[in-house]
Amino acid sequence: MLYIAALMTVHNRRDKTLRCVRALYDCPLPDGYALDVYMTDDGSTDGTAEAVKERFPAVKVLQGDGDLYWNRGMINSWQAAAAERSYDFYLWLNDDTYLVPAALETLLSASGTLGGEAIVVGATASSSGDETTYSGRREGRMLAPDGTLQRCDSFNGNIVLVPQRVFERVGMLDPFFRHSLGDLDYGLRAAGQGIGAWLAPKTLGRCDRGPLPVWCSPQTPLTKRFRTLYSPLGCHPGELFRYEKRHYGFLLALKHWFTVHLRAVSPKVWAKLKKDENSHSK
Numbered sequence: 001m002l003y004i005a006a007l008m009t010v011h012n013r014r015d016k017t018l019r020c021v022r023a024l025y026d027c028p029l030p031d032g033y034a035l036d037v038y039m040t041d042d043g044s045t046d047g048t049a050e051a052v053k054e055r056f057p058a059v060k061v062l063q064g065d066g067d068l069y070w071n072r073g074m075i076n077s078w079q080a081a082a083a084e085r086s087y088d089f090y091l092w093l094n095d096d097t098y099l100v101p102a103a104l105e106t107l108l109s110a111s112g113t114l115g116g117e118a119i120v121v122g123a124t125a126s127s128s129g130d131e132t133t134y135s136g137r138r139e140g141r142m143l144a145p146d147g148t149l150q151r152c153d154s155f156n157g158n159i160v161l162v163p164q165r166v167f168e169r170v171g172m173l174d175p176f177f178r179h180s181l182g183d184l185d186y187g188l189r190a191a192g193q194g195i196g197a198w199l200a201p202k203t204l205g206r207c208d209r210g211p212l213p214v215w216c217s218p219q220t221p222l223t224k225r226f227r228t229l230y231s232p233l234g235c236h237p238g239e240l241f242r243y244e245k246r247h248y249g250f251l252l253a254l255k256h257w258f259t260v261h262l263r264a265v266s267p268k269v270w271a272k273l274k275k276d277e278n279s280h281s282k
Helices: 013-025 050-054 069-084 103-113 164-170 183-193 220-229 237-248 249-267 269-280
Strands: 002-010 034-041 060-064 089-092 117-119 132-134 136-138 150-152 161-164 197-199
Touching: 002 013, 002 069, 002 269, 013 034, 034 050, 034 069, 034 103, 050 060, 050 089, 060 069, 069 089, 089 103, 089 164, 089 220, 103 161, 136 150, 136 183, 136 197, 161 164, 164 183, 183 197, 183 237, 220 249, 237 249
Parallel strands: 002 034, 002 089, 034 060, 117 197
Antiparallel strands: 089 161, 117 161, 150 197
16 A cells, blocks of 8 residues: 655635545545545634544644744644655645646656656646646746646645655755745755656646735835735745755845845836836847
């Protein structure tokens, strides 16, 4: 028997979380596989944990204090799973992502094709199905599934299958990152060790793209933009600097440290600069 640990972290999205878990359990597993679910409830106050325990008693619900956010919550779930047994696969799954029925079979088939030595990423599409929303990335460009396995150098963490042999070499997500960047960092760290990441041939879930972040919205007052920028849910310049320096060097990290502040100070100027940059590149 081969064992899969699905890893989740959730916070105050009760209905979405229940729908996500239902879709996960509705995915057929190939013969010889078993699935366990580890979910960190990071201080929800809307009854998420209680509802999951009632409807899906097999889910191992772990309690967070509300200060873990996505990245550290995923680490908490991963640590619990790894302490339970040596799983053959670890599946990252966002609770606002709803798997299609063939998702697990597709991920496992792709992993088999790659010899269990690579990360497999699942792309998501919008509810309407007309836009790829989260996926693997190559040279900064988001990839859309094209019916083949596509190499990527980083990825969003919505649907990601990490085989045990990859985990043994790369380890877990970096706890320095609180909410975002940990997924992109993991892919690049793996690539730095010669471990490939590949996008599955077809879209494996539905997940709508999030709204424009508060910290870069012109409608948000300046003081609130800065508070949010430096919050776990923003784009913390210190975390961004470490990520950029680690993977792209000091000069680019320094440049982006300045530009992220520019975007927060003057979103309209930033939008104009990016529009001019895109028009010149055509």
